[in-house]
Amino acid sequence: MSRELSELYRSLAADADARDLGLPDVLRHQADRRARLRAAGGTLAVGLVVVGVVIGSQVVAPPSASVPAPAATPTLSASPSPSATGGSPSPSVPPTTPGRTQSATATSPGTGAPQPPRTPTRIPDRAFFTLAPSNDKGIAPVFQDVAALPGLCGARIPSEAVVHRRTRVLIYKLPQTPKGYVPDGSYAHSITIYRAGRADDVLRELRQAVRDCPVQKLPGDDTPGESRQRLIPDSGFGDESVLFEMRRAGQDVNGDPTGMEDVRLIRAIRVGDVVTILWEQGWEGTSSQRAQVDADSRRAAAAIKVWLG
């Protein structure tokens, strides 16, 4: 049955109409808050530069009897430079990365005035890292509603503090694998925003869940064997991270034992109130390569930091 293009666009419009963009006053308040934060951040940055220059000049210059006071701190205009005047629409703001300017970084105890915690509420595509060119298999990641973590003896990682979560499946190759070969591994990669101050609870409970589950039966009633879990000391990823492995007897595609061990690495990284989890799931019986998981974990944490600003 043939259709006309106008019909398809009508269907698209109907789909778009089914969603709600939110209330205008909420959007106005968020936009104003972002503008204030941006202005405050700019002023702070200029202030730090001025202070730095003054301190630097004190170090370099010979001491004098009296240090002149620095010039008044320049103030930044909070208003964006508009160019929507004139006959034709011309947005002044360059089409740079859309989205947020807010930060979700946890405040450090003992430092100066705490910044207001700003937890983002949505996860854009750009929050997800891109593979290094040498790992790119040419297969685009697919966003799917897959589990973010493997089962751990039935432990439940609380989800009531989840604000938003997106999960994708990512397929990669190792750098030394030539083009055209089958992939070397895959990730279930999730990003979850938690309510302010709750993300560290999640990592703590994840550690405990791994400790409490050193051995478990493999999932599925008719799947023989067991897997062994253990925490691996980990640092240098985000604000904190949890790395653990799952080991089981390797099986080939027919389910026959290979005599090798199948090792899966799972790392959860917290950046402020955001947690990203890389669950390496291999490809046709391959085991996780620590160096590769480390490299991708760094890229994942870096992408989130860039997103959060």
Add this chain to the structure above:
Amino acid sequence: MRDGQSFDDFYRSTTRRMMRYGYAVVGDYNEAQDLVQEAYARAWRQWGRLSAHPAPEAWLRLVVSRLATDRWRRLRGLRGALRLAGAPPSVSPPNEDSVLLVQALRQVPATHRRALALHYLFDMPVEEIAVEIGVPVGTVKSWLSRGRARLAALLPDLAVVELEATDVA
């Protein structure tokens, strides 16, 4: 001085059309939602002057288009594979025709998507599209024609009569 009430009225009267446009141009609902919200946020920041603009909705569409173009530029390397992998799932089951169209639009150049969206969603004649985008009328005709031809190739069930529509001529 910005008038919140007039902005809210503008927002309520235009959001539906803007979301349709964003969805058609971006090809992903969640991304479209982000971009449209960003466009409105920028509109509010400049509302003091923008409220007096002769075509604030066209201004918004231009912002959405530029944000979308930037996004597509960033994702350009993934587009080929996206064709293999299909569209990411939406929150609720979308209409099948809508899914087919969006998947096909992802393989159409951004300029063509934009012209097609203005034509089919806003019933704009070629001359108005040319003014809004800032290109000659002949360019818009070419974009519409080539965009339709590409969609016809990607959507085998598309009626041929649509390709012969005289509104492009």
